[in-house]
Amino acid sequence: MVRPRSLVGLVLLFLVALGCGGGGSSRVKLVSEVVWTLPEAVWNEIPAGDRQDMLKRGIQFENPTRTLRFPQTRFHTLLRVGERLYPVPANGEIDLPEIPAGVTEASVISSPSNPTPLHTFPIAQLVAGVTIVVPINYHGPLGMNSPDDTVPGGRHLHSRDEDNGTTTCPPGTKSPCCEDQNGALGDGRRYNNGWKRYRNFIGSTCFQWVLAGCCANEGAEIIPALFGSYISCYDNHKSRNCQDLKDDDFAVSATEIVVQCGQQARLTVTNGTCSNESIVLTLSNFVGQVKGDEDYGPGSQLIRHYDSATPRVNHLRDREFFYIAPVALPEGVTELKTSFMCVTAGQVRVVDVTVRCVPQPTPTPAPTPTPQPNRAPRLLRFTNTFLPDLHSNAFKTEAEDPEGDTLTYTWSWSGPATSCGRDSGAGADGTRSRVYNHDGCSGTQEATTKVKVVVRDSKGAEATYEHLLRNEGSFDLNF
Secondary structure (H helix, E strand, O other): OOOOOHHHHHHHHHHHHOOOOOOOOOEEEEEEEEEEEOOHHHHHHOOHHHHHHHHHOOOEEEHHHOEEEOOOEOOOOEEEEOOEEEEOOOOOEEEOOOOOOOOOEEEEEOEOOEOOOOEEEEHHHOOOOOEEEEEEEEOOOOOOOOOOOOOOOOOOOOOEOOOOOEEOOOOOOOOOOOOOOOOOOOOOEOOOOOHHHHHHHOOOHHHHHHHOOOOOOOOOOOOOOOOOOOOOHHHHOOOOOHHHOOOOOEEEOOOEEEEEOOOEEEEEEEEOOOOOEEEEEEOOOOOOEEEOOEEEEOOEEEEEOEEOOOOOOEEOOEEEEEEEOOOOOOOOOOEEEEEEEEEEOOEEEEEEEEEEOOOOOOOOOOOOOOOOOOOOOEEEEEEEEEEOOOOEEEEEEEEEOOOOOOOEEEEEEEOHHHOOOEEOOOEOOEOOEEEEEOOOOOHHHHHOOEEEEEEEOOOOOEEEEEEEOOOOEEEEOOO
């Protein structure tokens, strides 16, 4: 058997997964299997009707250990062998990778940004025709449905009805929130304890992503872990909610491009799947260069769909990358075709490239534009919102720069409330927002305290605005 090597093997892997290759004799299959051990009181409370409904859905009951075992399913993951990563296709079947000398173990990780293994197994298990089951020992919704949404630890609001009603977390919700109570077995309501709390979670949007392997490292928490070493789902998906993830939301802005020698083409890769990265892969006969965020192997690049430089990491569904054509082709060749691939977990998009080395007419020089003086940023709107649970005010400013420069925001406050309150840092909208806590301050102290924001462009021009701490509302500045 000839095993594929390095990135060439990775590309062949995806071609086979898409039906572009032949035979399956050299493949293994990776699936996940969620097991969930319930507290004894909850286990004993499960009604017979619910047991029957779950059995019909292939969920097994293991009475001695009070464990629910869910059907095996495909999942979004990467196989790591030595220093090489192999994305697992949608059907879970993967061509056997080359095993580097000295490597005795393989592992499964959720993404390049989450390198901690979900499962590790001996290399000897990588035998053609076998199915490798990746166990996910699940711990349930943990503190997700606490009746107190302001318990210590940074818990965020769940956007629920005040009367324990149904969840209200539509796609696009701009705060940590998950559809964790809309399972087919339940009634969609919030329960703080007992079997119904667990029943409603089974089959919910949040839990379906757990079964798919996108959330196995979370423990279904929307906050930093209070109950173990789990990452919060809002952090895991880079400030996205689970109902905003889309399995098929993966595309490249162009599938065919023509590029002149020595020129470059700017492309956009869209990735709204649960994977936070896209990978650009090239074959060994590839001509030119691709440029993303960082090298992912010879001639190939990793593209991160998030920005870690902001106070709160933001998911970036659309990211740009470049194809750079060679400065020349072999002698006598004026046109050459090549291609590369954009890959995320289980999906691949091919971009065909035509490189042309045809002399271009010399362009007429454009007149030199007259330099224009730099103009200061323009303040558009200022919002002041009282947060009663935190006894704080959240401020946000909207501004634009006439020249399109990047803006920076500097916040400060002055007055009596600064002695009894505190600056809580950036708000939900990053540096253009700020939160000031004034718990313990008197009304008189709050009334005479001001908040100031200074907005500067990259050339030093600035605009300043001051506002009273407790003068709440949305204000059209437009100056």
